Amino acid sequence: MQLDFFPSRTLTLYLAKTFVLRIFAVLVMLVLVLLALDLLGSTGKILEPAGNDQGDILRYASLRIPQLISQFLPYSVLLATLITLVTLNQNSEVVAMKAAGLSAHQVLSPLLLTAAIIAVISFGFNERVVTRSTSALKAWEAADYGDIPATSGVRANVYLTDGKNILSASTLIGSGETIELDNVTWDARGPGGIVTEQIRATSATYAAPGWRLENPRSFDVGSAEITRLDTIVVGENLTPAQIDLQAIDVDGQSFWELSETIDALDTVGRRTTEMRAKWWHRISGPLSALLMPLLGSVAAFGLARSGQLFVRAIIGMALGFAYFVVDNAALAMGSFGGYPPFLAAWAPFFLFLLVGETVLIRTEE
Structure with a gap:
């Protein structure tokens, strides 16, 4: 026909x-x-x-x-x-x-x-x-490529901002106050956005407020000296709710999940152009x-x-x-x-x- x-x-x-x-x-x-x-x-x-x-x-x-x-x-x-x-x-x-x-x-x-x-x-x-x-x-x-923690909510390559300072981690596990960050880096920046100090730690947990870094080592950019520190708390303005909203894996979310995430970010005034x-x-x-x-x-x-x-x-x-x-x-x-x-x-x-x-x-x- x-x-x-x-x-x-x-x-x-x-x-x-x-x-x-x-x-x-x-x-x-x-x-x-x-x-x-x-x-x-x-x-x-x-x-x-x-x-x-x-x-x-x-x-x-x-x-x-x-x-x-x-x-x-x-x-x-x-x-x-x-x-x-x-x-x-x-x-x-x-x-x-x-x-x-x-x-x-x-x-x-x-x-x-x-x-x-x-x-x-x-x-x-x-x-x-x-x-x-x-x-x-x-x-x-x-x-x-090692063992992935059994805890749910694993996200990779987390990048967070606290004013001028930056908190980054290779993985984020869990949600809310049980969030745990692994392979953490804290970049303290001065005027003009120049990094003045960098602190690296094996992990970080919520300290209410702030994030407690475990086994931290500080690198002073001005003197180029590395110093081992006791446990230190950074990012006191970063709450678990803010981290949940910022640490979004767009490629790992479905169409409908991403739609809900965009609506949630719009509600709190976050930039959603890329998403x-x-x-x-x-x-x-x-x-x-x-x-x-x-x-x-x-x-x-x-x-x-x-x-x-x-x-x-x-x-x-x-x-x-x-x-x-x-x-x-x-x-x-x-x-x-x-x-x-x-x-x-x-x-x-x-x-x-x-x-x-x-x-x-x-x-x-």
Whole structure:
């Protein structure tokens, strides 16, 4: 049955099946290659703690693979688009479809539908799998691939401000007054934000008020002397509630959890520009898969024997990779307030949607 936007059912299933198989093949290839390169640099660190063995390497791989899938799925869709369309063009299948009366949009419609379904699956995968693996991997890395404390609420790379001074820790465990900070650094800053003294400690606990540093060592910047101190209390203006709000792992929270966190930070007057940009990007990021068939469509049309098929494939690849560059740049601008969060997350998507449509209409329609 001929539909208004889609070709026949048989042709739609054929194109969708071909597209899905090539997306899967390209994604597996990219993930395996990138995981192998990652393990080359990480295996030594993983095996360094006593007792770690091959099982820990497999554990690292199981936590890293979801991140690689999430990050490189749009690239896989782009490359699969180019491979699929170039093959169809070389075999004159595109010519046959256009001779049957199909427009360029109808030829691409099965690919667009498949990409839309993949975008929805990607969003669900990111929320249910990637956020959890990211949180677990960060906590494990913060513990130098050793044993992670059984206490709940582990967060990595905590960075807190108390006026001009800075309190940082490699891990945060627990919540409320039971918070424990590990591998703590206290930077006391003077006029102009210059660090005058740095105190390092193995851990810190809440002293009501302030944070009690255990086994502290002080480094005086002016005299360059290191002094061992008795237990010292710093950051008296930092309460557990403030730390809970500041020590947020955005990548480890789901879409709905991040929404609640942003609302809580807004209530207490905290800056949420970076979080809002990433919150919007949780939607626009997976939807980038929908753009790839459109940006790569330039490779589908034009005579293969004209010698321009390779050039068309390069143009399609360039458009796709240009989107990723612009998207990352806009997200970075939104993180420090250069762009409004909504614009930072969505402007590249709509810009390249218009670019892809313009190229397709002016060249083929």
